[in-house]
Amino acid sequence: MGGAVVLIAALAGGxxxxxxxxxxxxxxxxxxxxxxxxxxxxxxxLQRSVDPG
Structure with missing residues (x-):
C-alpha cells in the first residue's frame, strides 16, 4: 500500500x-x-548588438 502511494506521488510529480x-x-x-x-x-x-533575433 505504501509503495503505491509513493508511485502515484512520483507519477504526479513527473x-x-x-x-x-x-x-x-x-x-x-x-x-x-x-x-x-x-x-x-x-x-x-548598440540596438543591433543586443537584438536576440
Whole structure:
C-alpha cells in the first residue's frame, strides 16, 4: 500500500515537470525615437548588438 502511494506521488510529480504546450512568443522589439548624427548611429549599432533575433 505504501509503495503505491509513493508511485502515484512520483507519477504526479513527473507530470508537473512536463512542458505544457508551446513556448510563449517573445515580446516585440521596442521602437525608439529617431536620433540623428553620430549619437543616432551609435544607438543603432548598440540596438543591433543586443537584438536576440
Amino acid at each position: 507530470l508537473l515537470l512536463l512542458p505544457h504546450g508551446s513556448e510563449p512568443e517573445p515580446a516585440p522589439s521596442p521602437t525608439y525615437p529617431a536620433v540623428d548624427g553620430q549619437l543616432g548611429e551609435h544607438l543603432r549599432e
